[in-house]
Amino acid sequence: MSFPAAHGPQRIVCLTEETTEWLYLLGEERRIVGISGYTVRPRRAREEKPRVSAFLDGKIDKIVALEPDLVIGFSDMQAALADKLIRAGLNVFITNQRSVAEILGTMRLVAGLVGAHERAEAWVAEWQQGALALAEAARRWPRRPRVYFEEWDEPKISAIQWVSELIGMAGGEDVFPELAVQRMGRDRVVHDALEPARRSPDLIIGSWCGKKFRPEHVAAREGWQQVPAVRDGRLHEIKSCDILQPGPAALTDGLQQLHRLCADWAAHAAAAAAPTT
Template identity: 25%
Template sequence: MEKIMKRLLKILLPLILISSVLAGCGSTTNTAEIEAPMEGVSTSIVLTDGLGREVILASPATRIVSLSPSNTELLYVVGAGDQVVGRDSFSDYPADASALPDIGGGYSEYNLEMLLSLEPDLVLAAEINTAELVQSIEDLGIQVFYIKNPLTLDDLYTTIQDVGLLSGHEDAAQQVISEATERVAVIVSTIENATTTPTVFYELDATDPTKPYTPGQDTFYSTLIQMAGGKNVGDAMETSWAQISLEELLIQDPDIILLGDSIWGITPESLVDREGWSTLSAVQSGNVFPFDDNLLARPGPRLIDGLEALAQVIHPEVFE
């Protein structure tokens, strides 16, 4: 039971972090500005974070600690990897991040004593972190910028811009945004050539194969599946992250099954051996595929990779 709970925790923690990513039509309202420099006065950075607090840095941060995998990836993608001096336990990408001091936050509490010893001038928090944790860190005299879950791709781009500003890599951040925007446009344009809308079941965890976990409506998974030209089976569920019964899955009878839990060793072959699954259309047609869940479970730059991978597996005919 402990092993199962740990496994579910590692899956669901990142999902809680981004449960609303891309799902809504609203947007966050982070504001940013660089104060006009005066003679003899250093330019300062002024940003409103996800908690609505005005955060002021006298200059770009040079020693940064990340409290989430997505924040870590964002820092590296804008070119601030060398400025990251610590990270949470789940931050394992890019590979260089794994060598950074681990301050916890996975299956344990954050080690604030270790955090303090790293002498950061900025900590990037995420929505998985509580306001109480943010206050505890600030009580140590450390500046914290809280990044709220993006609701749309535009919000994601704003977050990239903010991270670039905070770390002194504005130009690189803008380049990342431009490239991402171009890639999304190409993907969406290509999908317009598709003539079908396959139903897609995305499996997050099947520790109990009679009721596997799947993302429901109002999740970024569902939105990205739709952008990739599919229809999410989980939209029939009442909650954003739910267990779907085998009976319901048989009724939905998906055209495609994507195994986000392939990182745990789940394979198309092992799925076929499950009792009651062999009659599903996706199984019968051989449309069961492993999928790298890390591309979708973190609200960072690799979401675009995730969208592209989804589109290619849902509509391979238009990408040939």
């Protein structure tokens, strides 16, 4: 794979949303010639760029016709799609980031490919400042909420590593930290339907990979009625486009939403614990 040293790839197809959003943030959207059909960030990308792929598959002939000099995707789940594109003679770059550090590393790598290193570092520095401010605010809370994050409902899949880490930054505690470090979704399956209830989460947050989260279905699960989150009605959705895309969205909107939910719980918990006069 080789590109003009001073300019990098000029015609990029983005198989997932986070690369599209990142290139727009860097002011390098002119390089994008094709995007994923699941792209919602930024909104104008859907109007400006042709949609050429889903998540697991894509329109190979259409992608080839765009004459990209680089195709960028994410996840081992895109291996079959990447194989088709490579066999079609295209340069393909697939990342597999799982943690916040890996997300930042991938963003820096993509920025380097398009000669936007300085802009990327400025964005990362500003984000780090904001994340530290949220963490500092959370340190003042008397207690941090225990959070059960559900990525899928049947089977139940708990938070991927970057989500677990963002929960910690936001002021919460992931109730399944031992599963979060497992890189594959199949290894984050909660096989015992009652185990989340036993871990007594104060907050339940659902993000069902593009399917609408149904808090009433969660609350009705057998044996879950005495879970603090269910008892207190603290079941919330964060849309998957805001938290399950390993790029800018998760680090900004996803983190902010997690913090708001945790902060609201902490404020109510503090008020309930305050002595009455």
